[in-house]
Amino acid sequence: DAGITQSPRHKVTETGTPVTLRCHQTENHRYMYWYRQDPGHGLRLIHYSYGVKDTDKGEVSDGYSVSRSKTEDFLLTLESATSSQTSVYFCAISVTDQPQHFGDGTRLSIL
């Protein structure tokens, strides 16, 4: 299995608080992605990174920011969490045109 670690695995927080999710890889892959998964929607891309300090928006980026200061770490931040951001968040990595490999997810609940 690809070396991808997501932390935390579960988190419960309150509306309006900042939240940061971490994705750590040991594969030295160039590309990293954040998705969210909600019932009835499949997976939707939030942001992705194509290198250190190089990021771009996906289809559902509003309310989220990302940072990548090292190849191995990709952080997803919710500056002020809302209940609509309750979801399961998956990180993925890839080598350009290769298939993506996913982490085990972070289950985030915002009350």
Next chain:
Amino acid sequence: DAKTTQPTSMDCAEGRAANLPCNHSTISGNEYVYWYRQIHSQGPQYIIHGLKNNETNEMASLIITEDRKSSTLILPHATLRDTAVYYCIVRVLTGTASKLTFGTGTRLQVTL
């Protein structure tokens, strides 16, 4: 990327072949067909991909019709562990970040 259509759910007896269809009638010549699956609560898992030739690996076989408008993922001897949601995705390989678009997939239930 071309749109795909998959059945919502399918059943398969353990030990039998599971044949999961995918329609991608608007596929263009440079779009690949990818299959992933997601076992309950886990991250999606890559299975196989192809362009126009049939492909086989240790997990499955991928059969793409000659006109490339549809494909079938075959799990030759399904087990209970193959119970999952299977996603068919069509996309162009651009040499840059591969932004996958997941639909709702086919829920495969393998039974005894």
